[in-house]
Amino acid sequence: MQHDAVHDIDPDYIRELRFSKWCLRELAQILKCKRSGGQIVLPIFYKVEPSQMRHLKGRFGDAINAHKEDLAEMFVKEWEEALEEISCIKGWESEKIDNGHEGALVKIVVTKVLSELKGTFQLIVPQQLVGIDDHVKQIMSLIDAKFNGTWIIGIYGMGGIGKTTLAKALYNKFFDQFEYHSFVADCRETYQREGIKCLQKQLISSLGSWCDVSNVDEGLRLIKSRFAHKKALIFLDDIDDSAHLKYLVDCGWFKAGSIVIITTRNKDVLDQASAYHMYHLNELSLDQSLILFCRHAFQ
Template identity: 60%
Template sequence: MKRREPTDPEDPMYGASSSSTSPHVGDHECITKKPKRNDYEVFLSFRGEDTHKGFTDHLYIGLVNAGIHVFRDDNELYVGEEIGPELLCSITQSKISIPIISKNYASSKWCLRSFGDAINAHKDDLDEMVVNEWEKALEEVSSLKGWESDKVYDGREGELVKTVVRYVMSELKRHFELITPKQLMGIDDRVQQVMSLIDAKFYDTGIIGIYGFGSIGKTTLAKVLYNKLSSHFEYLSFVADIRETSRHKGIECLQKQLINDVLRNPHDVSNVDGGIGFIKSRFTSKKILILLDDIDDKNQLNALAGEGSWFKAGSIVIVTTRNKSILDETVVRHVYQLNELPVNQSLILFSRYAFRKDSPQIDYWNLSRDVVSTTGGHPLALEVIGSFLRGKPKKVWKDTLKKLKKVPDRKVQKTLRISYKALDDEVQQIFLDIACFFIV
């Protein structure tokens, strides 16, 4: 089917809705059609003659500027393809559909047409089942909460657009929460402790540092906090594994990621100073939530967050690091030390990996307690060793326990060695001297 000119009132550029149906299109056809750019996040359904150059255009631009992929009109369709099937595929694959219901919305066969006379006008041309589906769709829409443009903000559509964009961003964030381990232990108390450091009304900009040994759970705690706070922010960025990325690709690469996450628009950074200047100039009007994970040098923090004045009041920067001195030397406002798990929580976490329940089997109880005591409440050790011992006979447990009393698990050793290497030379020597006292 050839593309029609947009002057045609039935053209899809004038809108479509999730209630539109076609007896010739199904899920199979959506799948078998050639691959296209159809990963839409939002589908706008509207009557072009009413709102195409007004509210719909403003909303579309607002959503796109926020980095949201929006299906609006036939600019998204390929020449020569059937418009109906493509529209239906786009509707199905969009995460959010926004019907913009105007006076003549029901007169287009591509829109939600369930308004009295409009339905009756089409009854002679359409299957009864299709008409019934339209009527059902209208009932569903009428039960949804919406906005009336002339009653919200005294009719100021610009403010309404901002509200809709914020709402859409909040809804989309639910689909993109950071992944955290399924087995979490003691996390609620720790989250509550850190949240108590944050201004509940988000008036002040806060940089919060979380420090502790490697793989003790800093990143997991920070991710849970990030997911919990994300609904309060329009601009977000999670910069992961900063220590390794900075070492191999440079701080400029991290600055580019931060800029792209916040502005939703790539920007080349030729040097660190240039990146700092750009971030300071473009981020001051934005309320931002940033997670900077695994920082091991104060220059990294200075280049990415610098000081609170870089961001709009109410912004929050969460920093994780193995080295507390980095937090002491910068403008971090609050510092939280993440310690090992207590014995009771360690046993529960270990049991979840070793037995897939919250407590050991009776005949493995003493062995489990002994194994847990060798980990020192280290979550990674509990996970690695518990997973290894799951389903193994007691002989393997006993042999493993003997080894653990002499040398920790290799994976845990490797992780802890990173924390050791991050220490200054003088501190490393002090650490080794103290360690000698524990050698029998």
């Protein structure tokens, strides 16, 4: 009777139970890292329901029971707790995503991972800024989600007043709404040293694919072709000549919903760029100036 029962079990299933302890160890270690180091865990329940893991049904229960006889109780208990813990973390059940279509699941997971990683790629902004949040809110309030075109937002003001810092904070605020991003820093200085081709190359390469630009016309063609079907967030820092912009951005080159942020000392640059919103960054108010002074003077 027992001999017949053994032969009724799939040999592959027996091997799976034998080696499942490595998977259970990995799972327990992953959750230890989550608890101790704050790592993000995104479970994918591939052709299994979380409740099966939580209540040790099916092969999960078989795997635990298979190891109870030859392993210390503490190990088995740890694995049981790991299965229960992972089942309570919000994730994706493969069979419930687009009727089990794995391509759709992959796309959702990749989007989520990129969203979680967004902080890694955001621009560095100094801590404890004074007055920046108010400026960001004012500019954000001007954005109309129903607008079917490309937004060009210009920030202008005297040198050293904080235009770049404000634009970085705004860029970070919009960041997670876009799959494609391009940041070109110190455009004025770069142009003086290396010319417009270098700016074009930086703009294109920010999409993730390196390119070489042999002349300005080729750069123009590449920008149009690379960005034509991409909803992108673009930041051009310190543009001082409107003639440069005609080789870098135009409302018609980008997919609807794209946003271009430009900082400049010269308001005429924004006039000729047909910016939808031009934000004049003035000096700090008396109260804000006092706060800033005290932070630096008295730490």
